[in-house]
Amino acid sequence: MFVIAAGVYLVVNGNERIPIQAAAPKPAPTPIVTAPPVLVAALDGPLPAKSTLTTLLRDAMGDPGIGGKVAGTVIDTETGQTLFDEGSTTALTPASTTKVVTGAAALASIGADVTFATTVVQTAPGKIVLVGGGDPTLAGPKADPRDHYPRAASLQTLASRTAKALKAAGVKSVTLSYDASLFQGPVTAPGWKPTYVPEGSASPVTALAIDEGRLVPRNDAPRSANPPADASRAFGDLLAKYGIKVGKTIKPAKAGQPGRELARVESAPVYALVERMLTESDNDLAEALGRHVAIAEKQPHTYAGQAKAYRAVLTRLGITQGVEVHDGSGLSTANKITPAALAKLVALGASPQHPQLHSLISGMPVAGFTGTLHGRYGEADSKAGAGLVRAKTGTLDGVNTLTGLVHTADGRLLSFAFMANGVTDPGKTVKALDRLATLVSRAA
Numbered sequence: 520m521f522v523i524a525a526g527v528y529l530v531v532n533g534n535e536r537i538p539i540q541a542a543a544p545k546p547a548p549t550p551i552v553t554a555p556p557v558l559v560a561a562l563d564g565p566l567p568a569k570s571t572l573t574t575l576l577r578d579a580m581g582d583p584g585i586g587g588k589v590a591g592t593v594i595d596t597e598t599g600q601t602l603f604d605e606g607s608t609t610a611l612t613p614a615s616t617t618k619v620v621t622g623a624a625a626l627a628s629i630g631a632d633v634t635f636a637t638t639v640v641q642t643a644p645g646k647i648v649l650v651g652g653g654d655p656t657l658a659g660p661k662a663d664p665r666d667h668y669p670r671a672a673s674l675q676t677l678a679s680r681t682a683k684a685l686k687a688a689g690v691k692s693v694t695l696s697y698d699a700s701l702f703q704g705p706v707t708a709p710g711w712k713p714t715y716v717p718e719g720s721a722s723p724v725t726a727l728a729i730d731e732g733r734l735v736p737r738n739d740a741p742r743s744a745n746p747p748a749d750a751s752r753a754f755g756d757l758l759a760k761y762g763i764k765v766g767k768t769i770k771p772a773k774a775g776q777p778g779r780e781l782a783r784v785e786s787a788p789v790y791a792l793v794e795r796m797l798t799e800s801d802n803d804l805a806e807a808l809g810r811h812v813a814i815a816e817k818q819p820h821t822y823a824g825q826a827k828a829y830r831a832v833l834t835r836l837g838i839t840q841g842v843e844v845h846d847g848s849g850l851s852t853a854n855k856i857t858p859a860a861l862a863k864l865v866a867l868g869a870s871p872q873h874p875q876l877h878s879l880i881s882g883m884p885v886a887g888f889t890g891t892l893h894g895r896y897g898e899a900d901s902k903a904g905a906g907l908v909r910a911k912t913g914t915l916d917g918v919n920t921l922t923g924l925v926h927t928a929d930g931r932l933l934s935f936a937f938m939a940n941g942v943t944d945p946g947k948t949v950k951a952l953d954r955l956a957t958l959v960s961r962a963a
Contacts, residue, residue, distance in 0.1 A: 564930030566595055567962035572603040575958045580605055580937075585951040587917070587941025592858040593959055596866040596924065596932045602962075603935075607862075610841060610855035611938045614913030615800045615891075616920045617849030617856065620842055622793040622879050623864050624832040625808040628815045631790035631875055635811070637672060637727070639681045640778035645690060647681070647781065648774040649697040649754050651727025651747060653811055654786040655803045656795075659729030659753050662736035669787035669795060674729055674750065678757035680782035685763055692764035695755050696772035699747035701726035702810050704821030710851030716742050721802040721850060724810065729753060731803035747771065794882030797911055798890035802848035809847025822846065836873075838863055849913060858936035861922040865934035869924060883909045883923050886953070896953055904957030910935075917942050921952040925960045935959050 572593055580589050590606030601607070635654040641647050658671040685693065706723035707716065715721050719739030722732025728746035730736045743749045748769070755765040786792065789808070796804040809825045816831050818824035826845060833842055841860030845851045868879030884890030887897065887905030891912040896905040910923025922936035937955045942948045 564927060566598070566600070566931055567602060567927055567929070567933075569602050572959070572962050575962060576603050576955060577605065579951070579955055579958055582951050584944065584947035585939050586943050586948055587939050589937070589939045590858050591935065591937035591955065592862050593933050593935045593962075594859075594862050594866055596869045596934050599863070599866065601859075602933065604859075607859040607936075608841065608857050610843065610857050611920075611940045612852060612915065612918045613849055613854055613856040613861070613938065614915040614918045614920055615802075615849040616861055616911050616913035616922045616936070616938075617844055617847070617851075617854050618796055618800065618805050619861055619864050619879065619911050619922060620829065620833070620844055620856065621805050621809050621812070621847040622797055622882065623836065623868065623876055624812045624829050625789055625793055626876050626878055627836060627873075628812050628828070628832045629789050629808075630815075631878060632788045634785040634788055635807075636783045636785045637674075637677060638783040639677065639781045640774045641781055642772075642774060642778045645692065646694045646696070647685075648772055648778070649695065649727065649751050650774045651697070651699040651701060651725065651750075652786075653701050653726045653807050653814075655722070655728050655731045655807045656786060656792070657729050657750070657784070659736065659750070660757055662730050666737075669791040672784035672786050674754055674784075675757055677782055677784045678754055679761055680784075682758055682761035682763045684781040691762070692766075693758070694766045695751065695758070695769050697727060697747050697751040697754075697769065698772060698774045699725050699727040700773060701814070702807075702820055704819070704823070708806075708822050708846035708851050710845050710853030712850075712852075715850055716744075721806065721848060722746055724803075724806045726810075727751070728803075731801075790878040793878045797879070797882035798884055800891050800912065802850060805848035806846065812847075836864075836867060850915070852915065858922075858938050861936035861938075862934045865922055865924050865936070869932060869934065880909065880924065883911050885909050886956070895949065896957070898950055898953065901950065901953040901957045904953065904960055907960050908953075908956045910956060913938075914945070919945055919948040919952060921956060923956065925956060927960060927962045931962075933959055933962070 590609040592607035593603040636652045638650045656671040658673045722742045725746045729750045732743045732746040734741050751769045813824040813828040816828035818828040841857035843855045845853045867873050868876040884892035886892045886908035908925045913920030920938040924934040939948050
């Protein structure tokens with residue numbers, strides 16, 4: 520089993536463990552449990568009998584409190600053997616468990632250590648362009664980057680560096696433009712409800728934004744209708760504070776080539792962004808990472824290109840069916856994923872053969888402690904899973920899902936996925952899903 524404490528480790532398949540460390544001294548509102556993998560020797564427990572899991576789970580899945588259409592599976596992460604199967608090849612709406620697909624695709628395609636740069640380029644004497652690099656976590660002037668984990672790049676830092684470079688060249692006034700062309704196509708995904716942006720579930724997906732498109736940091740609503748324009752105006756105001764006069768008109772433009780880079784700031788590396796996305800179920804970060812997968816796979820920088828890119832990456836990982844996604848966050852009601860595909864992706868994240876995917880595991884919320892599982896696993900039939908279950912949640916109207924992994928009582932590491940669609944009482948369904956994951960931990 521594993522617990523959360525300084526210096527404690529999550530044992531993974533035979534010779535891997537992921538150290539668990541505390542978040543930064545001034546963490547985001549919900550702490551993130553995160554760290555890179557370290558190789559050590561460890562032992563696995565015996566494989567639980569299929570009959571045991573069937574006995575434990577089948578009746579629980581039939582609980583009328585779950586409601587709607589329910590499917591699930593449990594697999595052994597070491598061998599890939601299916602230990603429980605109840606409609607595991609049934610494709611259902613996954614909600615935010617889609618982020619497991621996005622995380623795996625990002626880690627496998629973009630690379631764990633890659634960062635995203637926001638830059639300022641001089642295109643002509645007295646003319647500069649703010650170039651978005653697809654980092655939605657870029658902190659605006661009203662935000663404190665230290666409130667973020669991982670720590671965010673700062674627009675204020677970028678302005679300071681730009682002003683310093685301009686003054687060194689003897690430039691005191693500029694015409695400012697912005698380039699957000701890295702991301703293309705529609706700024707909302709197929710299957711998104713028109714209320715998502717106004718209500719604050721997500722911002723328009725653009726390559727240049729501050730505070731994930733929030734007009735007030737930490738407040739989900741209101742969201743900017745034009746994140747690149749708002750980010751650019753904020754940047755212009757900062758330049759003025761640093762002694763650079765900025766023209767009144769700020770318009771979109773292509774930075775083009777050649778151009779001289781004056782300054783840059785970079786995001787946290789992809790592995791840390793994936794961890795944050797999973798722990799906090801961050802929709803804006805998920806959409807940006809999905810678009811970067813399309814870029815890495817040399818597909819159009821659009822939602823359609825992103826879908827093609829996901830398929831290519833998943834095929835390389837050995838998952839050729841059971842995943843149809845139209846966005847990166849899971850807000851799209853058009854997404855369809857099978858429990859089998861989700862459980863297999865989680866197992867790959869725990870596998871010694873795929874060390875590049877380990878952040879998929881270290882980013883998952885811990886039952887009763889972190890992220891979207893912080894306030895769960897307090898019921899009598901699920902509290903035994905607190906600190907043991909590590910899983911990604913999914914929630915939309917009529918949809919509740921849960922996928923993750925847990926050690927059994929004998930120390931075997933299993934991955935699972937339980938999905939419910941057509942839910943009419945989400946409170947009861949969430950409790951039922953938590954109970955199912957807890958029951959997996961009791962298998963022997």
